[in-house]
Amino acid sequence: MVFQVRLDNFEGPLDLLLHLIKKNKMDICSIAISKVTDEYLAAIDKMKHLNLEIAGEFLVMAATLIHMKSRMLLPEIPAADEEEDEAGDPGEDLVMRLKEYEFFKQAAETLGSCSLLGRDLFVNPVKHTENGEDDELDFSEVGLFELMKVCRELWGKCEEESCHQVEVETLSVAQRIEEICLLIALQEVLEVRQLFPDRPSQYQIIVTFLAVLELVRVRHISLVQKVQFGPIEITRLM
């Protein structure tokens, strides 16, 4: 089947999905998930050259569709029903979103087909200041948005130094593993507590914890706690 879609024509994943549903003359409430999913994925394939951010939104929808399709392929297990209900039916959610989006898409079309001021009809552009002073020539009507705009320009000029600095943590899990290996090579038994400095940062704690787990996984060390809430001891295995 030749399948061609120009993706830059679509406003988003919902728009694309709606197009596929219409093309296949389906009803939003009873979409043939399997067919729509296949066509949706084919369309996604075509947009691989598109910019990543847009693609990301399309991919989330792809995942939802695949999820729905896989659920349909699985045999129904009555026992699992309750669980499913709690999690909410992704199909129902999607139908709701599609209906909502379809409404606004139609409303947008209706709006676009109105006789628009400045496009289809025009007003008298002359400013009637003949009687008054003309000193308001470069004055314009203002609102909150204009105030914000001015603010942005002012603040941009005088507060460039107020940027937020993020320091890059240099400690890596691999590094930490090496350090722990060294310590355990020197001592047969080590308490986990001894691995931390006096005031460890959150980052240090996480990295050390990951390093210890990794060493346990590769059976380089074992962890033993002899008493409940007692110290956890590290023993070298190799």
Place this chain on the structure above:
Amino acid sequence: MDITELTAIVEALIFSSEKPLKIAQIAELIDLPVGRTAEVVDRIRRNFEECPSHGLFLAEVADGFQFRTRPALAFWIKKLQKAKPLRLSTAALEILAIIAYRQPLTRASVEQIRGVDCGGTLKNLLEKKLIRIAGKKEGPGRPLLYATTDSFLEVFGLRNLEELPDLKQIDQLFSDK
């Protein structure tokens, strides 16, 4: 003042106002009851409407009155206009529709309905004065709320938001939820 003079005054007032003039504003300016004023305005509307040799008509938009060129003459006016005609993208129209029906709402809500980011278009609509910032939402982060403006009504030739098409349908859709 007789009705002829009143009609002339109100016609001149509507013509020279930058924004559509509301009946109440006109009534205050000419010191006449609102009902009487509405009659005068209607007289002007008929004067223009009933005579096909007029290229203008009195439009009722944003709860006010404004002279405009007849839509059928757009072709000729466009020949004259040097300024870029108003253009709204599909995205802009969709966002406008969402804001118009569900205002005030946050950018996140708009994006949830459309399924895509819309920061750029939102800014563009603010610049065109079709939408405005209508305060902040209660709750975490206090995000900005967006709503449509009177210019929105003017541009789309609507008297008020109740004139939006299918308002009932959308209400049903959301009460189903």
Place this chain on the structure above:
Amino acid sequence: MDITELTAIVEALIFSSEKPLKIAQIAELIDLPVGRTAEVVDRIRRNFEECPSHGLFLAEVADGFQFRTRPALAFWIKKLQKAKPLRLSTAALEILAIIAYRQPLTRASVEQIRGVDCGGTLKNLLEKKLIRIAGKKEGPGRPLLYATTDSFLEVFGLRNLEELPDLKQIDQLFSDK
């Protein structure tokens, strides 16, 4: 095209033009000989002039034709213009922004941020009741402090000062392309 249609087109053209339209320009736009065009224009002029219930007339000014309100109605138009929507210069808007976000503050502080004198605009904003004097600052010279007013909130559609978008939100809005 019949004369009725032509009259409507020319009326709409003159009305929607920013500058007075010359006969020759109109003739070119509607592709008609100048003499014929002048007849159409004259028809419009008479349509308005001969009917006293019209508040507009077709004025022939130095460089063409333009709709204007009848001079006799000037009194009413002036009344209307007093009720114009608020307009502010960029300088005024800048000062207003500074005061809104940093209030209360002294004139010296405002000038320090903008780098220029702003006595005149400050006075103008006080006159427009968008800012007010909010006491004196402690310390040498006890300079006056400025703050925004309730009118300011009203004009910008805010319920209170907390509804002012914070700087992060401003940044966010404008960083989108």
